[in-house]
Each structure stands twice: as C-alpha cells, then as structure tokens.
Amino acid sequence: MPFSINDKLPLPPVGAEKKNVTCEFCIVGCGYTAYKWPKGTSGTPKRNALGVDFTQQQPALSGVWASEQMVNTVRDRDGKEYNVMVIPDANCVVNQGQNSARGGAMAATLYNKSSFTRDRLLDPQVYAGNNLARTTWEDARDLTARVLKKIIDDDGPDQVAFKAFDHGGGGGGYENTWGTGKLFFKAIQTRSAAIHNRPAYNSEVHATREMGIGELNTGYYDTELSDTLFVIGANPYETQTNLYLMHWAKNLQGATVAAKKKEFEKGETAEAARIIFVDPRRTVSVVNAIDLAGKERVLHLRIKPGTDVTLMNALFTYILEQGWEAKDFIRKHTENFEKTAKANKTSLSDAAKITGLKAEEIKKAAEWMAKPKKSGHRPRTAIFYEKGVIWGIKNYENIASIVNVAILTQSVGRVGTGVCRLGGHQEGYVRPAPPKGMPGRQNLVVVDAEAAQGNYLAFFAWGCNPFVDSIMGERLATSFKRRSDIVKSAMSRNIGADNETMADAIYRACKYDGGLFFIDVDIYPTFKSEVAHVSFPAATTMEMNLTSMNGERRVRLSEKVVDAPGTSKPDCLIAAEIANALKALYEKEGNKEMAKRFEGFDWKSEEDAFKDGFAGQGAKMDSQGGPTGTLATYDLLRANGNNGVQNPIVKVSNGKLVGTRRLYTDNKFGTKSGKAMFQPTPQPPIPKQVANQMKKYEFWVTSGRLNEVWQSNYHTSRLPMPSTRWPIAPVQINPADAKAKGIRSGDLVMLYNDYGSVRGVAYVTEETRKGELFMAFGFPNSPVNNIVTDFVDPDTKIPFYKGTAASLRKIGRVEDIADSMSFKNRV
Amino acid sequence: MKEESTTRRGFLKGMAGMTAAVAASPALMASGNPEKENFYGYDEKVVGLASKIKSAGSIDFNYPDNDSPCKAVMVNGQIKAYSLLCTHKGCPIVYNADKRAFRCPCHFSEFDAELDGQMIIGQATENIPEILVRVDGDKIIAYGVNGLIYGRESNLKG
Numbered sequence: 001m002p003f004s005i006n007d008k009l010p011l012p013p014v015g016a017e018k019k020n021v022t023c024e025f026c027i028v029g030c031g032y033t034a035y036k037w038p039k040g041t042s043g044t045p046k047r048n049a050l051g052v053d054f055t056q057q058q059p060a061l062s063g064v065w066a067s068e069q070m071v072n073t074v075r076d077r078d079g080k081e082y083n084v085m086v087i088p089d090a091n092c093v094v095n096q097g098q099n100s101a102r103g104g105a106m107a108a109t110l111y112n113k114s115s116f117t118r119d120r121l122l123d124p125q126v127y128a129g130n131n132l133a134r135t136t137w138e139d140a141r142d143l144t145a146r147v148l149k150k151i152i153d154d155d156g157p158d159q160v161a162f163k164a165f166d167h168g169g170g171g172g173g174y175e176n177t178w179g180t181g182k183l184f185f186k187a188i189q190t191r192s193a194a195i196h197n198r199p200a201y202n203s204e205v206h207a208t209r210e211m212g213i214g215e216l217n218t219g220y221y222d223t224e225l226s227d228t229l230f231v232i233g234a235n236p237y238e239t240q241t242n243l244y245l246m247h248w249a250k251n252l253q254g255a256t257v258a259a260k261k262k263e264f265e266k267g268e269t270a271e272a273a274r275i276i277f278v279d280p281r282r283t284v285s286v287v288n289a290i291d292l293a294g295k296e297r298v299l300h301l302r303i304k305p306g307t308d309v310t311l312m313n314a315l316f317t318y319i320l321e322q323g324w325e326a327k328d329f330i331r332k333h334t335e336n337f338e339k340t341a342k343a344n345k346t347s348l349s350d351a352a353k354i355t356g357l358k359a360e361e362i363k364k365a366a367e368w369m370a371k372p373k374k375s376g377h378r379p380r381t382a383i384f385y386e387k388g389v390i391w392g393i394k395n396y397e398n399i400a401s402i403v404n405v406a407i408l409t410q411s412v413g414r415v416g417t418g419v420c421r422l423g424g425h426q427e428g429y430v431r432p433a434p435p436k437g438m439p440g441r442q443n444l445v446v447v448d449a450e451a452a453q454g455n456y457l458a459f460f461a462w463g464c465n466p467f468v469d470s471i472m473g474e475r476l477a478t479s480f481k482r483r484s485d486i487v488k489s490a491m492s493r494n495i496g497a498d499n500e501t502m503a504d505a506i507y508r509a510c511k512y513d514g515g516l517f518f519i520d521v522d523i524y525p526t527f528k529s530e531v532a533h534v535s536f537p538a539a540t541t542m543e544m545n546l547t548s549m550n551g552e553r554r555v556r557l558s559e560k561v562v563d564a565p566g567t568s569k570p571d572c573l574i575a576a577e578i579a580n581a582l583k584a585l586y587e588k589e590g591n592k593e594m595a596k597r598f599e600g601f602d603w604k605s606e607e608d609a610f611k612d613g614f615a616g617q618g619a620k621m622d623s624q625g626g627p628t629g630t631l632a633t634y635d636l637l638r639a640n641g642n643n644g645v646q647n648p649i650v651k652v653s654n655g656k657l658v659g660t661r662r663l664y665t666d667n668k669f670g671t672k673s674g675k676a677m678f679q680p681t682p683q684p685p686i687p688k689q690v691a692n693q694m695k696k697y698e699f700w701v702t703s704g705r706l707n708e709v710w711q712s713n714y715h716t717s718r719l720p721m722p723s724t725r726w727p728i729a730p731v732q733i734n735p736a737d738a739k740a741k742g743i744r745s746g747d748l749v750m751l752y753n754d755y756g757s758v759r760g761v762a763y764v765t766e767e768t769r770k771g772e773l774f775m776a777f778g779f780p781n782s783p784v785n786n787i788v789t790d791f792v793d794p795d796t797k798i799p800f801y802k803g804t805a806a807s808l809r810k811i812g813r814v815e816d817i818a819d820s821m822s823f824k825n826r827v
Numbered sequence: 828m829k830e831e832s833t834t835r836r837g838f839l840k841g842m843a844g845m846t847a848a849v850a851a852s853p854a855l856m857a858s859g860n861p862e863k864e865n866f867y868g869y870d871e872k873v874v875g876l877a878s879k880i881k882s883a884g885s886i887d888f889n890y891p892d893n894d895s896p897c898k899a900v901m902v903n904g905q906i907k908a909y910s911l912l913c914t915h916k917g918c919p920i921v922y923n924a925d926k927r928a929f930r931c932p933c934h935f936s937e938f939d940a941e942l943d944g945q946m947i948i949g950q951a952t953e954n955i956p957e958i959l960v961r962v963d964g965d966k967i968i969a970y971g972v973n974g975l976i977y978g979r980e981s982n983l984k985g
Contacts, residue, residue, distance in 0.1 A: 063916070284935070
C-alpha cells in the first residue's frame with residue numbers, strides 16, 4: 001500500500017491543485033483527475049475538492065470514490081510533502097468515470113520512499129568496481145558521449161544500436177519519441193534500430209497501411225453503434241478494458257438502440273449488437289460477453305492456432321458466394337478485387353478441416369458480418385484485431401486477410417464500422433527518418449539477433465527490456481551478459497581513470513575483444529541493469545507533461561503533477577543531454593560539420609520538444625499529427641481537457657481544437673490511386689523453426705497479457721495487488737493435461753525446448769484446450785519469450801511470439817507462492 | 828502466513844483512526860509496536876449465529892453501520908466475512924457458494940472468499956474488505972474492517 005493505512009483516506013481540500021491525467025497504461029487512454037495538496041492540510045467529509053459529501057455512503061456506479069491505491073504521498077524537489085489523489089474522470093468520454101485495475105492504481109505508482117516504488121532510479125549511474133554507482137549527469141553523459149564519438153568517427157554510426165519505445169502513454173509520448181528519434185536518426189544517424197517489443201524497426205501493421213487503410217480508423221462511440229463486433233486475436237476485457245466495459249457492453253445490452261436510430265438510415269434495423277470472437281482460448285472476454293448479450297448473440301470460433309488466414313479467406317469466399325459483398329463500393333473505391341477473390345478462394349469444408357471449426361460456425365459468422373439486416377440494409381460491422389494475429393504465424397498475411405474482409409463488406413468509413421487494431425499501449429509517434437531512410441520492410445535488420453551474434457559496439461536499451469520482450473530471450477540475455485562482461489573487465493582494469501582514458505578502454509574492449517557498451521535508460525532497475533555500463537533515470541506520466549493519442553486517435557495533454565524522482569528527467573531531455581555532450585566534444589576538436597549534426601537540442605522543457613516535434617514538423621516528418629499537427633499547442637490541448645482532440649486536427653474554433661471522429665468517410669484511401677487495395681493472402685505454412693519444435697516437444701505454447709499486469713511488469717510487479725495475485729507468470733494447463741502430468745494448480749513447472757527454458761506456476765483451467773498451454777507474457781522473472789524461436793515474418797520482420805512448442809516438467813511446490821495466489825477459474 | 832498477514836494489517840488498522848496527520852505518514856506506520864492490536868473506533872456487534880451459518884451456508888448483516896451490507900460465509904471450516912460492495916464501482920457482489928467466491932454483475936470482478944477476498948479477475952484496485960469476526964459461544968461478533976469500504980473516505984462515517 002502506498003499509504004499504509006487501509007480504512008481512512010485524506011481528502012483534498014477545496015482549492016487543491018487539479019490536473020488532467022491520461023492513464024499511462026493501455027491504448028484506451030482513460031481520463032483521470034489528479035488532486036494535489038500540502039500534507040497536513042485536508043478537506044472534510046462534508047467540504048472537499050471532490051464536492052462529495054462523504055458523511056453519506058456513495059452510490060454504486062455513479063459515486064465518486066478513491067480507493068487506497070488512488071492516494072499517495074510524494075516529496076517534491078522543493079522538499080515539501082504533498083498528498084496526491086488520482087481518480088477516474090466522470091466527464092471524460094472515453095471512460096466516463098470508470099477505472100481499470102491498472103489505471104486505478106496510478107497514484108500508487110508514484111515514487112514514494114516509504115513504499116514499494118522506493119527503488120526508482122534517482123540519478124545516473126556508471127559501472128565502477130563491481131556495480132553501478134550513482135553519479136552526476138555531467139559524468140554519465142560525458143563518458144557516454146566519448147565512447148559514442150569514437151564509434152561514430154572510427155566505425156560509423158550504424159555500430160551504435162538502439163532499442164526504444166515508439167509509443168505513447170507512460171514511457172513514451174510525442175515529446176519523447178521525438179527526442180530519442182532526433183538523437184539517433186538525425187544526430188547520430190544510425191539505422192541500427194529496434195522497437196521496444198520486437199527485434200527490428202518496423203510497423204506491426206504494414207499490410208493494412210499498404211492496402212490504404214490506417215490501423216486506427218474508427219472511434220469508440222462508433223463501436224456503440226455496430227451491429228456486429230468481430231474480434232480476432234484479442235482479449236479486450238483484460239487488455240482494452242474500458243472500451244469493452246463502457247462502449248461495447250452498452251451495445252451488447254441494447255442500451256444504444258436509440259442512438260443507432262438517430263445515426264442510421266431511415267427505416268434501418270437497429271438492435272443490440274452481436275459479437276464474434278476468434279480465439280483458441282475461452283477468454284474472460286468471451287465469458288463476460290455471454291453475460292452481457294446472452295449466448296445466442298455471442299459466437300466463439302475456437303480456432304486452431306495459426307489458421308486465421310484460412311478462416312478469413314473462407315469468410316471472404318462465402319460472403320462473395322452469397323452476393324453479400326459491397327458491390328458498388330468495390331467497383332468505385334477498390335482495386336485488385338478479381339485477383340484476390342480468385343487467389344483466396346477457400347471452401348467452407350476445406351476451411352473447417354484446416355481451422356478445426358465447424359462449417360456451420362463459419363457460415364454463421366459470415367451471416368452476422370455481411371447478410372443484409374431485416375430492413376435490407378448492410379450490417380455495420382466493426383472488425384478488431386491485435387497481438388493474437390499481429391504476432392501470429394505470419395504478420396503480413398494475417399493482417400491483410402482481415403482487411404480484405406473489411407473492404408469486401410465496406411466495414412470502414414461508415415457509421416458503426418471500422419477495421420482496426422485494438423492496440424496495446426497508446427500511440428505517440430513523431431520521428432525523423434535516418435538520412436538515407438530505413439531499408440524496405442523485407443530488408444530490415446533484425447537488430448536484437450545481430451547484437452546477440454556479436455554485431456554493434458554500443459547498444460541503448462531505452463525504456464524497454466530486451467530480455468523480456470524480444471525473440472529467443474534466454475539466448476539474447478546470455479549473449480548480452482557475455483559481451484557486457486568484456487567491457488566490465490576493461491573498466492575494472494582502469495579504476496581511477498579519467499573519462500577519456502575510460503572511454504578508450506571501453507571502446508577497445510568493444511572493438512577488439514567482442515564487448516558491447518550497454519546504456520540503459522529506464523525508471524526502475526531491471527535484469528538489464530545488470531549488463532549496463534551507464535544508466536540514465538527517466539521520468540514518466542505525471543512527472544512530466546506528456547502528449548499521446550489513444551486507440552481512436554484522441555490526443556490529450558497528460559499534465560505534470562509531481563516532480564520526477566531524484567534528478568531523473570523526461571526521455572527527450574535525456575536525449576538532449578547526450579546530443580549536447582557529443583556536440584561539445586566535436587566543437588572542442590573544431591569539427592564544425594559534426595558539431596552541426598548535434599544541434600537543435602537546446603530544449604529547456606518537454607514542451608520545447610513538443611513544439612519542435614509534433615507541433616513543429618507537420619508533414620515534414622513521419623508524424624501521427626500529420627500536416628495539421630502544427631495547430632496543436634499545450635494551451636489548446638489543456639483547454640480541451642481529458643476529451644482532447646481526435647487526429648487529424650481539422651481546425652481551431654473558438655479556442656478549441658476540432659478533430660475527426662472516424663476516418664475514410666469520403667472513401668479516399670491511402671494508396672497512390674486513392675482506392676483500397678485487396679491483397680491475395682494464401683495460408684502461410686508453419687515456420688520451419690516452429691515445426692521443428694513441434695516435432696520434438698509435446699505442447700503447443702501461446703502467450704498473452706493478464707488484466708492486472710502491464711508491459712514488462714515494471715510498475716505492476718511492485719504494486720501490492722498485482723504482485724500478490726501474480727508473483728510469477730502463470731502457465732494455464734487444461735485439466736486433462738494436468739492430470740496426465742500429475743500437476744496441480746500452484747505447482748512450479750518448467751517449459752523447455754531447443755531455445756531455452758522458463759519457469760512458471762501451474763494454473764489448471766478450462767481457458768486452454770488439451771495439448772495447448774498458455775503462459776502470461778512480460779514477466780521478467782519468468783519470461784515466456786525464452787522459449788520463442790528466432791522466426792520472424794520475412795516480409796515484415798515481426799516475430800511469431802504467439803507460437804512455439806515446448807515440453808512441460810513439474811518442478812515442485814513453493815508453498816508461499818501456492819498459498820498466496822488464488823487458482824480459481826477466471827472463466 | 829495468512830495469520831501473520833492479518834496481524835500486520837490489524838496493527839495498521841489500529842493506527843488508522845488516530846489522526847489525519849498520522850494517517851499521512853507511512854514512516855510512522857512502520858516503526859510502531861506490532862504486538863498491540865487495537866481496532867480503534869470500531870464497535871463490537873453481534874451479527875448472527877454460528878449455528879445459522881452452518882445450516883444456511885451464509886448470513887447477511889450490516890457493519891459497521893446500516894449502509895454497509897456484508898456477508899459471513901463458512902469456508903474451510905472457518906467463518907469469514909466480507910463487505911458486499913465491490914471495490915471497483917460499488918455494485919453489490921453476489922456469493923457463489925460452490926466456488927466460494929463473490930462476483931460483481933456490473934463489471935465482472937470476482938473475489939476469493941477463501942483467500943482474504945483476493946481479486947481473482949476484475950477491475951477493482953483493492954481486494955474486497957474483510958470484516959473481522961470472532962465467535963463467542965454461538966454468537967458471531969464483528970469487531971473491525973480490514974480495507975476501505977467502497978464509497979467512503981473512512982469506514983467510520985462522520
């Protein structure tokens with residue numbers, strides 16, 4: 001507990017400082033209100049800043065309430081202590097006063113020396129002796145810059161690799177993607193780049209973009225108006241919670257019929273929505289949807305893993321055979337139709353054999369998606385996909401086959417439709433490209449694998465954990481550790497050296513002895529800190545002003561509430577520190593040309609980075625703000641509050657930013673011709689590496705998120721509730737398999753294959769089928785990616801994280817783990 | 828292990844009602860005398876009969892006041908009692924005796940009655956508050972609450 005008291009909370013007094021905060025966790029980006037007031041002052045139950053009379057019990061649903069996790073005590077850099085309360089904002093259209101288990105604990109994530117966040121990184125560190133030792137910014141940036149300069153001058157900038165966030169929300173945001181992107185691409189000019197959760201620098205949705213449809217093209221309000229929601233490879237109750245609970249739930253319960261009547265055509269049938277899930281697992285999302293809509297309105301296609309393309313092709317074929325395709329739209333606004341229809345032709349019976357589904361089920365899904373409604377109107381179908389297919393058997397075809405069906409049924413641009421990724425984190429991309437551009441998607445370098453094989457002289461792990469969130473995690477960690485130790489030895493031999501001598505020793509260890517200079521930028525120490533030679537402490541949500549957009553392109557300014565811990569800084573300003581240190585070194589040696597490359601980092605605050613990036617570049621750079629992003633300012637965004645503005649911004653009207661509810665309403669798509677492009681998508685074979693594991697090992701293994709755990713578990717492994725609920729990653733095992741193996745819930749188990757091994761705790765459940773295991777993703781103390789192969793889609797370099805094979809071994813029982821977490825069925 | 832946990836949290840409870848200034852000082856919490864248990868401010872209240880729980884499986888009651896519905900259930904031969912207001916948005920949670928768990932019909936949070944109200948799945952940020960009870964003869968006596976009840980800034984109103 002951040003607050004150490006569990007039956008009474010302090011209340012903000014009237015006049016307490018009030019700020020808008022966007023949730024730092026998932027893509028939905030719920031709005032929150034933060035109150036801050038000096039410790040020692042307090043509102044009363046009757047008179048407080050919340051305007052709530054706490055002498056009365058607050059009502060269910062509409063009540064305003066702070067749980068213990070929503071309150072904390074912080075110490076600012078002025079030395080004074082403050083209470084902070086962060087509660088969901090009832091006026092935000094996204095979440096309408098509701099929190100998820102993740103966002104509701106944002107106050108608890110704040111740095112508090114007396115709580116479980118006490119190990120936040122406070123100052124830069126350098127490796128000295130046997131560990132990382134705290135040091136000054138001047139020292140850390142000087143040493144880093146000296147090593148980088150030697151590499152850039154003698155070996156070229158591509159020998160400096162970086163792996164970093166490219167997203168919004170906590171550990172991201174437009175300010176920080178711009179700052180880091182400008183440092184690496186414009187100043188250092190490396191092309192050796194990888195994104196935080198994958199081994200190369202690529203999009204997860206190349207296919208849909210090349211077909212002319214941006215991946216976030218609808219709005220959450222539109223999903224309240226859909227006739228059919230089609231969800232493939234996603235589990236939104238756990239990973240996009242308030243989209244599911246505040247928008248879809250209403251639609252599934254029929255609470256939005258009146259709104260439908262208003263928005264639909266005259267005489268068009270308007271009823272409660274139906275929902276289709278395509279998922280090998282019986283997920284919490286499926287079970288809760290049955291509660292919301294009744295089982296007649298929920299269809300769960302429990303597909304055989306890796307066969308999604310066949311299903312989509314069969315849906316495409318059947319819809320076409322029935323004449324339910326959007327004929328006029330296809331003729332006027334699409335291309336490549338005939339060729340795709342021919343190439344993708346798949347019969348229901350063939351599809352049933354391959355996918356393990358019944359032909360009747362596939363037929364029913366096609367009917368819900370495309371059969372004309374009672375009134376004769378085309379159903380309004382919204383199609384959603386996420387990591388189950390993005391990280392599936394072959395990224396490109398998986399996505400393209402889904403978008404094909406969306407184009408076929410005109411499930412884009414119309415009220416109540418869309419074909420969108422559901423998203424993980426929020427978005428926040430604005431970056432320059434490196435001077436010669438990045439290679440095409442088929443020629444991208446798989447940077448993490450290259451580094452493991454000995455390439456590169458320096459490696460930045462910036463706001464991410466490569467040993468948890470990359471391919472073949474165990475091999476990667478072993479290799480990085482070996483290469484890091486070579487540098488550490490060199491540093492230990494030079495204790496007492498000045499930075500130039502030390503930089504030279506580091507450089508030689510990398511260049512001639514196979515070492516790798518490792519720079520860590522993060523908010524907490526992690527396993528990767530153990531391989532770091534220099535570390536910089538970053539600030540995150542509520543510690544800086546931060547702009548991001550959510551899954552419906554809604555941009556908000558999440559305001560700074562507290563000072564960042566110690567001397568930590570926003571990532572954009574850390575990038576500036578490093579750039580300015582390099583500039584100074586080049587100036588000192590009179591190299592004006594190189595010094596010039598490192599100009600443009602004289603930022604005093606994150607707002608300067610925002611003005612330079614999102615608001616400064618417009619169409620000049622790859623920016624989610626597009627050409628009209630330049631209209632945005634912090635003041636205007638602040639005025640729009642937690643409702644922000646949906647990209648692209650259209651105009652400023654009466655001091656308010658006006659945006660775009662839904663894309664492609666004019667049927668102009670993002671291809672050269674302006675037409676949406678169908679793509680032939682044959683069923684991809686199982687990759688060789690995965691097939692080899694399947695031959696040798698007993699179980700199919702897939703992975704995914706848990707409701708209570710976020711990203712690499714950096715905050716959530718510290719928070720009392722999620723860390724007690726999930727001390728290590730659970731391995732879901734079907735009761736039949738558990739019985740055969742003599743395993744019961746709570747046993748420690750090991751999964752192993754040719755790539756590595758990982759331990760988890762057995763959770764016996766019907767969520768998974770016989771022969772299929774599911775392990776939670778993102779746990780640094782039990783990373784399932786240890787057993788993921790090195791396969792990446794050759795067309796996009798996106799891994800097949802969701803599919804590997806392994807055998808299962810029982811280790812034994814640690815009573816503390818077995819007794820402290822519930823093993824009751826979640827579905 | 829669970830025993831220790833109750834004792835520790837019980838101690839914190841004892842400190843809870845003292846003053847707002849103490850409440851806002853986590854450091855003070857850690858340095859007190861953990862042996863002293865004192866559920867400050869809570870009245871003891873007979874909430875039902877143990878024999879009735881044994882025959883009916885559960886009993887409903889209100890504690891610490893009439894606006895706070897609670898349920899006592901028998902799990903693993905022990906009487907456990909919990910607040911019935913979901914710590915997410917305050918909806919009344921429903922007990923499933925077969926599963927020995929509570930489920931919220933509004934947003935599907937679920938809490939384990941056998942594990943101090945731990946959230947099995949759901950959107951609350953807290954486990955369900957446990958009502959501390961002891962048995963005296965056939966009488967079940969409530970004497971404190973472990974965790975903040977939904978919709979309150981203090982379990983003891985006013």
